[in-house]
Amino acid sequence: MEKVMGYLRLNNMTILQSFITLNSLYLVFVLTAIVFEFEWAEEMTRRFANHPYGNDWVLTVQIAAILLTVGTGLVLMASIFYKLKLKKPLEILMNASEKISANDLGFHISYDSRDEMSELCRAFEKMRSQLESNFKAQWRLNEERKQLNAIFAHDLRTPLSIMKGYIEVVTTYLPQKRISEEKLLDIIKTMEMHIVRMERYVEAMNSIEKLDNFPINKQIIEMDALINFLEDGASRIADQSGKSFDSCRSADSTKLFIDKDLVMQVSENLVANGVRYASSHVQVHYSVRNGIFSITVTDDGSGFSEEVVRKAVLPFYRGEASEANENKGLGLYICKILCEKHQGFLQVANSTRGGGKVTASFFCRIDK
Numbered sequence: 001m002e003k004v005m006g007y008l009r010l011n012n013m014t015i016l017q018s019f020i021t022l023n024s025l026y027l028v029f030v031l032t033a034i035v036f037e038f039e040w041a042e043e044m045t046r047r048f049a050n051h052p053y054g055n056d057w058v059l060t061v062q063i064a065a066i067l068l069t070v071g072t073g074l075v076l077m078a079s080i081f082y083k084l085k086l087k088k089p090l091e092i093l094m095n096a097s098e099k100i101s102a103n104d105l106g107f108h109i110s111y112d113s114r115d116e117m118s119e120l121c122r123a124f125e126k127m128r129s130q131l132e133s134n135f136k137a138q139w140r141l142n143e144e145r146k147q148l149n150a151i152f153a154h155d156l157r158t159p160l161s162i163m164k165g166y167i168e169v170v171t172t173y174l175p176q177k178r179i180s181e182e183k184l185l186d187i188i189k190t191m192e193m194h195i196v197r198m199e200r201y202v203e204a205m206n207s208i209e210k211l212d213n214f215p216i217n218k219q220i221i222e223m224d225a226l227i228n229f230l231e232d233g234a235s236r237i238a239d240q241s242g243k244s245f246d247s248c249r250s251a252d253s254t255k256l257f258i259d260k261d262l263v264m265q266v267s268e269n270l271v272a273n274g275v276r277y278a279s280s281h282v283q284v285h286y287s288v289r290n291g292i293f294s295i296t297v298t299d300d301g302s303g304f305s306e307e308v309v310r311k312a313v314l315p316f317y318r319g320e321a322s323e324a325n326e327n328k329g330l331g332l333y334i335c336k337i338l339c340e341k342h343q344g345f346l347q348v349a350n351s352t353r354g355g356g357k358v359t360a361s362f363f364c365r366i367d368k
Helices: 002-008 015-047 056-101 116-173 181-211 223-240 260-277 306-311 331-341
Strands: 219-222 244-251 255-258 281-289 292-299 345-350 356-363
Touching (some): 116 181, 219 223, 255 260, 260 292
16 A cells, blocks of 8 residues: 555645545546446447347446446545545544543654645644643642642741740740749740741742732843843842842844743842842843843852752742841742743852852744
């Protein structure tokens, strides 16, 4: 069958072209057969012209032979068309649909042809690839959510244990009047501090929950206009902290397809984080390469420890600086989530000059 396809070059034809080609061959076959049948009928008519039983039966046989030829040709043509153009891609698509229904997405769909069925297989492969990507993203999100809930429960356990201990002290010694008023007020203030701490944790969890439904509103924007907008915000943050700021840019495109507000939120977080750890200076490099817009914030501080580099993007990670406690360890984690929602990533490292370096990347290619 493959030899037939190769000989007729049906692989390079559309379904309509293949159908017309096979029909043409069918007509040639049927007409040739009918011509031979007419010649046979004429010969039989002459041979049995003087036969006692006559030659009337020849016409009946001829009609039956013609009908049989036409029917056989139709069946043969339809069978060849199905086997050459439909059978293989339909089997591929059926097997693929069965695997997808069984949540098995670790396969690829390939059909080497140039017809509509090949296009259908490519579209099916694109759908499978997108489903696999979405499935992995959902799985990763669920795993992160489990980790986040575990961290949240662990961090809440400490203030709850402390408050439980204070309550036991108060309920035990207050009835006996063995706690001074000053000590009681001190315990109440400490408990109030831990209550505020738990409230902040709950607010933080709510903010993370909202990230799941954070809308991505991409629009085409001039690269220079976006960077000027980001530079203005970064400069204000640095000035408020008394740190110097400068920036540079490089690009292979003048237009970006990007969510301006999302990028601004990530940029401000990174600059604020860089200012927090900088000794006196923060530098930002804006880059557009191969459809990726990157913001790299470098500070002149002492840099990150190996532990911070590994764990900085984890939720509620406080690091070694006391200021991180005020930020609840969510800044870089939120930036990471926002970058991933924009088909990008967040990377934490140390610069060659020793300071910290954080890079946020966003997919910004304009589909043509």
